[in-house]
Amino acid sequence: MPFTPPRIAPPTRALSVFETLRAARRNVLEIIPGLSYVQPMVSGRLGSRWHMVQDPGALRRIFLDNVGNYPKSGIMLRMLRPAVGDSLFTSEGDSWRRQRRTVAPVFAQRNVTALAPMMTATAERTAERLARSGGQPEIVGEMLSATFDVICDVALSGREHFDVELYGRAIIRYMETVGRASVLDFLHVPNWMPRPGAVLGKGSVRTMHAMVSRAIEERRRALAGAAGAGRAKGAAGAADDLLDHMLKAEDAETGRRMTPEELLHNMQFFIVAGHETTALALSWSLLLLAGDPEAQEHGRAEARAALGDAPAGAEHIALTPYVGQVIEEAMRLYPPVGLLARNVRRADVLAGRRIMPNDTLFLPIFALHRHRMWWDDPDAFDPENFAPGKAAQRDRYVYLPFGAGPRVCVGANFAMMQAHIILATLLARFRFAPGDGPPPVPTMSMTVRPEGGVRLKVTPLQGDFKRA
Numbered sequence: 519m520p521f522t523p524p525r526i527a528p529p530t531r532a533l534s535v536f537e538t539l540r541a542a543r544r545n546v547l548e549i550i551p552g553l554s555y556v557q558p559m560v561s562g563r564l565g566s567r568w569h570m571v572q573d574p575g576a577l578r579r580i581f582l583d584n585v586g587n588y589p590k591s592g593i594m595l596r597m598l599r600p601a602v603g604d605s606l607f608t609s610e611g612d613s614w615r616r617q618r619r620t621v622a623p624v625f626a627q628r629n630v631t632a633l634a635p636m637m638t639a640t641a642e643r644t645a646e647r648l649a650r651s652g653g654q655p656e657i658v659g660e661m662l663s664a665t666f667d668v669i670c671d672v673a674l675s676g677r678e679h680f681d682v683e684l685y686g687r688a689i690i691r692y693m694e695t696v697g698r699a700s701v702l703d704f705l706h707v708p709n710w711m712p713r714p715g716a717v718l719g720k721g722s723v724r725t726m727h728a729m730v731s732r733a734i735e736e737r738r739r740a741l742a743g744a745a746g747a748g749r750a751k752g753a754a755g756a757a758d759d760l761l762d763h764m765l766k767a768e769d770a771e772t773g774r775r776m777t778p779e780e781l782l783h784n785m786q787f788f789i790v791a792g793h794e795t796t797a798l799a800l801s802w803s804l805l806l807l808a809g810d811p812e813a814q815e816h817g818r819a820e821a822r823a824a825l826g827d828a829p830a831g832a833e834h835i836a837l838t839p840y841v842g843q844v845i846e847e848a849m850r851l852y853p854p855v856g857l858l859a860r861n862v863r864r865a866d867v868l869a870g871r872r873i874m875p876n877d878t879l880f881l882p883i884f885a886l887h888r889h890r891m892w893w894d895d896p897d898a899f900d901p902e903n904f905a906p907g908k909a910a911q912r913d914r915y916v917y918l919p920f921g922a923g924p925r926v927c928v929g930a931n932f933a934m935m936q937a938h939i940i941l942a943t944l945l946a947r948f949r950f951a952p953g954d955g956p957p958p959v960p961t962m963s964m965t966v967r968p969e970g971g972v973r974l975k976v977t978p979l980q981g982d983f984k985r986a
């Protein structure tokens with residue numbers, strides 16, 4: 519009997535403008551209509567015309583074939599720009615092309631693999647923390663700590679120049695203020711009108727920027743010093759890491775390096791966006807495995823056979839394919855980025871429907887991944903959906919946790935490696951069972967989170983798991 523984890527009941531009738539606004543503030547997933555799970559495209563009007571697109575052919579046109587016609591929506595950009603300016607994620611046109619050419623090589627598989635030892639060290643620390651936690655730790659908090667640890671190490675020279683607590687509080691404050699879709703955005707009030715959230719969030723942005731700038735400056739000085747002394751090491755003594763690569767990265771076409779402002783904004787984006795999404799993929803993976811002891815045993819047997827008592831490293835990834843399948847399946851059921859939005863420049867036809875300039879497109883990844891037409895038993899947890907060869911039988915555009923086309927997530931390799939290393943290590947050392955109380959439902963403001971967090975019973979397994 520397959521395990522069916524928590525889901526939300528989508529609205530079965532059209533919502534009024536105010537119901538939509540209320541739902542969007544409470545839980546963005548609640549604005550996705552029930553029809554989006556059974557039909558290729560759903561359209562409506564809210565100020566301007568909108569369309570929810572779940573058709574793989576139409577998604578391919580938006581992400582790839584006619585990508586220039588579909589710039590990112592102003593709503594998303596407004597939430598992010600105060601913190602990350604015109605970074606890779608938030609830029610368009612020439613500025614985006616230049617930054618993409620500069621940043622993509624930084625995340626090449628070779629460079630990401632070189633960061634694996636830092637991920638392994640974090641997996642070890644996370645396991646030690648869980649072993650001490652006793653009872654029923656809150657898993658989202660634990661995973662946020664773990665992925666923040668990794669990003670601090672690879673992007674900020676570790677924690678020694680950086681007040682992690684202060685930065686963590688600033689992120690939360692930012693998400694609660696600027697990061698919430700403003701009612702004014704949905705009503706198409708002009709951009710120059712100040713949003714209450716944006717005003718409240720200014721202090722947190724200043725705090726984050728000051729801290730990241732300081733870390734970059736420290737590293738710049740350390741690199742200059744190391745070059746003088748004939749070494750090329752990071753300030754914390756780490757080998758080439760993300761920050762080193764970003765400082766040295768240049769656009770292969772023009773040889774141009776990033777300006778200090780571009781560097782600050784991109785590093786800031788990597789920190790905020792990169793760690794939360796990955797922590798959620800991990801938290802949902804553990805919640806799903808806790809509800810499906812058979813799948814958990816399968817993953818554990820594989821991890822134990824590959825790792826023995828050692829924590830996982832890059833070399834164990836190919837040896838633990840089922841662990842990867844669990845993460846993929848967790849991101850199918852709970853894609854950390856559950857909804858994307860795009861504007862329309864020129865008239866076009868999508869899934870046989872005419873769309874017009876200034877219409878808004880919503881791409882509900884959450885509904886796409888549970889769509890009745892593209893998936894068998896779509897609400898059930900089944901890592902076999904990602905068994906070798908299975909993806910090849912599917913349309914590429916029915917599974918889009920990292921987006922697609924030229925704007926596909928540049929950090930996907932990094933995120934998958936980090937999640938895999940941490941999950942394999944934890945599975946080999948602990949048994950996870952559902953905590954007391956009902957399982958959390960998914961809720962989305964910027965990302966798809968388990969409402970109220972995840973409490974699991976975590977039992978250390980017998981054996982000596984000292985660092986190998």
Ligand code: HEM
Pocket residue numbers: 590606607608618787788789791792793795796799853854855858859918919920921922924925926927928929930932933
């Ligand atoms: C499980 C973890 C992650 C998920 C689910 C995720 C998801 C996504 C998605 C869906 C997009 C495309 C957005 C769009 O088309 O509008 C994206 C873009 C992006 N992601 Fe990720 N991401 C993850 C981790 C990371 C990490 C770890 C980093 C960096 C350290 C990162 C950096 C970026 C950047 C810079 C872009 C913009 C790329 C461009 O526009 O050229 N992401 N991500």
